[in-house]
Amino acid sequence: MTDRPAGPAPSPVLRVQHLRVAYPIRSSVMLRRVGEIVAVSDVTFDVGPGETVGLVGESGSGKSTIARAVIGLVAATAGSIEFEGRDITRYGPQQLKAVRRDMQMVFQDPYASLNPRLTVRDQIAECWRVHRGQLPRAHWTDEAKQLMERVGLNPDYSDRYPHQFSGGQRQRICIARALALRPKLIICDEAVSALDVSVQAQVLNLLADLQDEFGLSYLFISHDLSVIEHLSDRVLVLNKGEVVEEGAVRQIFADPRDAYTRALLAAVPVVRPWLESPT
Ligand SMILES: Nc1ncnc2c1ncn2[C@@H]1O[C@H](COP(=O)(O)OP(=O)(O)OP(=O)(O)O)[C@@H](O)[C@H]1O
Numbered sequence: 001m002t003d004r005p006a007g008p009a010p011s012p013v014l015r016v017q018h019l020r021v022a023y024p025i026r027s028s029v030m031l032r033r034v035g036e037i038v039a040v041s042d043v044t045f046d047v048g049p050g051e052t053v054g055l056v057g058e059s060g061s062g063k064s065t066i067a068r069a070v071i072g073l074v075a076a077t078a079g080s081i082e083f084e085g086r087d088i089t090r091y092g093p094q095q096l097k098a099v100r101r102d103m104q105m106v107f108q109d110p111y112a113s114l115n116p117r118l119t120v121r122d123q124i125a126e127c128w129r130v131h132r133g134q135l136p137r138a139h140w141t142d143e144a145k146q147l148m149e150r151v152g153l154n155p156d157y158s159d160r161y162p163h164q165f166s167g168g169q170r171q172r173i174c175i176a177r178a179l180a181l182r183p184k185l186i187i188c189d190e191a192v193s194a195l196d197v198s199v200q201a202q203v204l205n206l207l208a209d210l211q212d213e214f215g216l217s218y219l220f221i222s223h224d225l226s227v228i229e230h231l232s233d234r235v236l237v238l239n240k241g242e243v244v245e246e247g248a249v250r251q252i253f254a255d256p257r258d259a260y261t262r263a264l265l266a267a268v269p270v271v272r273p274w275l276e277s278p279t
């Protein structure tokens, strides 16, 4: 989390303005476009340097669609997405490739996002293979091992395959891989949702430590309010593709103004293992 000194706000790493994303509905005949599903209708927010912005909302509220639009996996139907001051909304594949070096993503299911046929070392080194010129090949093994160590994995296991690790360890591999190109922004889409609660706490604490060490910004997506509360500086509450409430995390949790936010808060049994004192 950030603790900024007073003064002019630094320019945002990510600026999303009036984003709208609609998925086409196609008929089974000739795949003709017969309508659209508006997944995100008018979403505006910034993510500052070193800041964590949480996106929370029930299933189908448009959280992943926002993440996909930011990373360029789906096109924005309207609005703009600026990364470090550049409008990337209409970037082509080559330009997007360069942006993706600075913007990484960690998904919910670490097993599905790892290649089962690559060792951890190769999994991490894949980033340097794709983005040539970032790190000479002779350093790949050492750097991969250092990243493993940094995320709490034994570097002696660098020749092991994803199935030889637990769920929490696999998510650490994904985090190490996301760090390999020293990004500015990491988008975590339900990154701890598949892990059990005690492992969730460890991974969240790791993400917080890495943020300080690497000066990362996070766009942190979760349907779980206790997870959002733990990591975020600011929260956006999404409902049906629209932001219904936005504010500092303490304010939203202490005094939710929107009825939907209140309903979300009331519906979830909040478990915060990270607040328990170690025994
Ligand atoms: N590829 C797609 N084609 C058509 N509609 C889609 C597609 N992906 C998502 N949608 C629709 O867009 C809306 C938003 O989906 P999205 O996946 O962004 O929600 P979400 O908030 O991430 O939900 P969850 O918490 O379940 O992951 C939903 O109504 C969904 O059905």
Ligand SMILES: [Mg+2]
Pocket (backbone or CB within 6 Å): 063, 064, 065, 189
């Ligand atoms: Mg989602």
